[in-house]
Amino acid sequence: MNKVKEEPVSYSTYQGKHKKFYRQIYFEYICLLITDLYKETVPDNEFCNDFIERLNTLENDPKPYYAIGFIEHYEPYSWAWYIIVNKYEVRNLTQEEKILEHNLFNDFLERKNIKFWNIEDTKN
Template identity: 35%
Template sequence: MENLYIYQDEFDNECTFLRKKYYEHICAMITDFFEEPLPDNEFYRNFLDVLNTLEDYHDVYYLTTEMPFYWAICIIENRRTNHHLIKNKTNDDFREWYIKYKKENDIVRFIIEGINEETYVFNNDNGGESIFLRKKYYELVCILVTDFFKKPLEYNAMNATLIGNLNALFADGKRKDISTFVDREPYYWAMSIIEDKETTNVLNEKELEGYAEFIEDFYKNNEIKSFVIPE
């Protein structure tokens, strides 16, 4: 089984499915959480076949729209099942095990996605519409990490949170929906990704001077003046 499956999602963005980690997670759930031997039954073989023959994002969504413990129970019972949990396990038991497993195996999410759409149209405070350049905003945060702060860009919990928040903006949203981005300096997100937590740090006076110059160069190179453009 190949470790990664790279595919185009419904927005034509390149995504990465951590296929082998997903498989290992389900196997560990069977053997470690439910304390059952890993069976070699028909459902297990069919599930493995789906993992090995993914063709597009529909196949990935077929696997990941179900909770992993559902597939684990189906494999144990060798059938589609209505059981939520088995062997007197509770949601709290699972949550505790899952948090520990993710930490020990360095997992944030099983799908690494990008920004779905370049722009986001929202209703501004003047009764009209404006455009938020969300993809450009994310690009700036990334290069702040790598070029301004000189740190490696990691796909950690804060990076995943930023991508998820940018993708989840409401289609009929208002100005307040983008306030966490445009009312907060982008360096906040960059520093949060570096620290993998909501940062409490701020730039000193000298760093702010370099930051302002960095932002100005980014705007100039991308031929924009702001991340919000009135229509």
């Protein structure tokens, strides 16, 4: 399996706001969902490697906010499921899974000491 780049993607939204997308943190959360929500190991498959490649090349897009918007359009638990089954396949969470995902999300952000993986870049 390829590795996700550590450095965040700096970009401007179509409204001119400067933001940073922390792709490695985002992928780390997806891996957490695979292992702790779905109780699977992170597979080394085509979908996973394609997703990592997508994350690693976000800054190459002429309008990165579109590429990041595509990624964020899907819930992280959906990306986790797509990686497990190696394709786009709809799967809704049960009520228990929704609660677990909510708790995993909050614990993850607290442990990482962050508010979110896509934040406004106040230095620009």
